[in-house]
Amino acid sequence: MRGHGSVKLFGLMEGVATVEIVRSQIWQWLHHGTRLADGRAITRELVHTLVMEEIAKYRAEMPQTTTEEGIAQAVALFEEVSLSEDFPDFLTLPGYERLDLARSYAHD
Incomplete structure (x- = not known):
C-alpha cells in the first residue's frame, strides 16, 4: 500500500482493514485444519501458492505500478502476519517497521 493505508486494485479501493480481515481468516483456517470445498487442506504451502498466483x-494487469522489490516486500509481510505460528496483533506494526527501514535506507 506504499505507506498510504489504501490502494486501488483492479478498479476497487482496498485498505489495511481489508488486509487485516483476510490475514486473520487465513491464520484461523491454518490453525483449525480447514479444508477447501475440493477437500484440500489449507496449508502454508497452499496459501503461498495462491498468493503467488x-x-x-x-x-499482468498492473505491470507499471510497482517494483519487484515492492512485491517481494508485500508478500513477505503478508506471509509474516498470516502464516506465523503466533497471531500478530496487527499487520501495521511490522508493516510500519518495514516502511521506516525503507525510508531510512532511502535517506542514507
Missing part, C-alpha cells in the same frame, strides 16, 4: 495476475 494472485501476484502473477497483478503483474
Whole structure:
C-alpha cells in the first residue's frame, strides 16, 4: 500500500482493514485444519501458492505500478502476519517497521 493505508486494485479501493480481515481468516483456517470445498487442506504451502498466483495476475494487469522489490516486500509481510505460528496483533506494526527501514535506507 506504499505507506498510504489504501490502494486501488483492479478498479476497487482496498485498505489495511481489508488486509487485516483476510490475514486473520487465513491464520484461523491454518490453525483449525480447514479444508477447501475440493477437500484440500489449507496449508502454508497452499496459501503461498495462491498468493503467488494472485501476484502473477497483478503483474499482468498492473505491470507499471510497482517494483519487484515492492512485491517481494508485500508478500513477505503478508506471509509474516498470516502464516506465523503466533497471531500478530496487527499487520501495521511490522508493516510500519518495514516502511521506516525503507525510508531510512532511502535517506542514507
